[in-house]
Amino acid sequence: MKKDDFISGLQEELEIETTLETTTNLKDLEEWDSMAAMLLIGYVSNEFAVTLNADSIKNITTVESLIEMIGLDKFN
Template sequence: MIKQDFLLRLKEELELEATLEGSVELKELDEWDSMVTMVLIGFVSNEFDVILNPDDIKEMTTIDSLMSRIGMEKFN
């Protein structure tokens, strides 16, 4: 998946208002809560076959760190 497509899909799936870039701090998003976290886990699982666990969520700080956890090889 192209990074820009990923950012657009992520914004749509999580129903975010903010413009997403790699440096965006996930937990600083106004919409960030436990429901958004669950939607994120489902989105990543469905799209990339990657299971995020609670430790992953704690360690991920930015969109870039999310993409690294998914695997950069999955992005063109």
């Protein structure tokens, strides 16, 4: 999957009104809450078969850090 497609899908999945960039801090978003975290876990699991847990979510800051946690090898 291309990074741009992932970011676009993430924005849609989390129903984020602003445009996400790789430098966007997810936890600074108005839409970020426990439900968004659960949606993120489901989205990543469905798209990449990668399981994120509570500790993973705590360590995520930017969209880029999420991509790195998923694994750069999963993006083209």
